[in-house]
Amino acid sequence: MLITTTRNGREERIEVADDDVVEMPHGLLGFEEHNRFGLIRDADLEPFILLQSLVDPWVGFLAVDVTLLQPDYELVLSEAEEALLGTHLGDLSVLAIVKVGSGPEDTSVNLFAPIVISRRRRLGLQVVQSHLSYSVAEPLFSGEQSGLLALSGLG
Amino acid sequence: MLVLSRRVNETIVLGDDIRITVLGVDGGVVRLGVEAPPAVKVLRQEVLEQVKRQNQESASVAGQIRALQALRRSVSRQEGDK
Numbered sequence: 103m104l105i106t107t108t109r110n111g112r113e114e115r116i117e118v119a120d121d122d123v124v125e126m127p128h129g130l131l132g133f134e135e136h137n138r139f140g141l142i143r144d145a146d147l148e149p150f151i152l153l154q155s156l157v158d159p160w161v162g163f164l165a166v167d168v169t170l171l172q173p174d175y176e177l178v179l180s181e182a183e184e185a186l187l188g189t190h191l192g193d194l195s196v197l198a199i200v201k202v203g204s205g206p207e208d209t210s211v212n213l214f215a216p217i218v219i220s221r222r223r224r225l226g227l228q229v230v231q232s233h234l235s236y237s238v239a240e241p242l243f244s245g246e247q248s249g250l251l252a253l254s255g256l257g
Numbered sequence: 258m259l260v261l262s263r264r265v266n267e268t269i270v271l272g273d274d275i276r277i278t279v280l281g282v283d284g285g286v287v288r289l290g291v292e293a294p295p296a297v298k299v300l301r302q303e304v305l306e307q308v309k310r311q312n313q314e315s316a317s318v319a320g321q322i323r324a325l326q327a328l329r330r331s332v333s334r335q336e337g338d339k
Binding site for chain 1: 311315317324332
């Protein structure tokens with residue numbers, strides 16, 4: 103499917119696989135009207151993925167697969183969330199939104215409210231994980247996560 | 258909005274399996290005990306505001322990618338200086 107992105111600072115059309123177009127029925131917190139996203143996977147971005155809003159080409163989020171950061175991240179879904187996403191854990195991708203700052207030390211990742219995507223249903227939700235002690239802004243490149251520096255071409 | 262008055266140790270019940278009990282009142286602070294099934298999310302509202310704010314600060318496609326490229330350039334420059 104052709105989608106519009108502003109990843110290079112101007113609107114341009116790019117092709118993404120149909121499997122990478124995801125409905126987000128509730129949008130994200132603060133972006134409730136953004137209910138469709140394209141996942142842009144690009145060697146230039148690795149290990150990050152760009153979640154491009156299909157509602158507004160200027161809105162989107164860099165995200166990283168949580169398993170790269172926390173292999174034992176324990177996701178808990180409510181019954182309503184399970185009804186939408188299904189219960190097949192192998193089908194779910196858990197992506198954490200990254201906020202890139204001016205230096206590695208103020209670049210953070212939101213492990214508190216990841217985006218959970220059912221690949222089979224092509225459906226995603228931002229799911230608050232209040233049982234975990236993570237914050238919305240965990241340092242991306244410190245402590246346990248420092249291995250990601252090299253992965254990101256930043257080490 | 259439904260408004261109820263409760264004394265300490267009194268409870269309100271929501272649906273079949275959620276109970277909220279007033280445990281204590283101290284000055285302007287009310288302590289509540291919430292009993293709910295694990296699948297029910299119980300959140301302080303300000304936590305949702307935090308997530309919303311973090312989303313808003315992360316939402317510029319062009320800005321975030323430019324910042325990522327700048328970060329990579331500055332790190333590789335530092336590596337080159339070593």
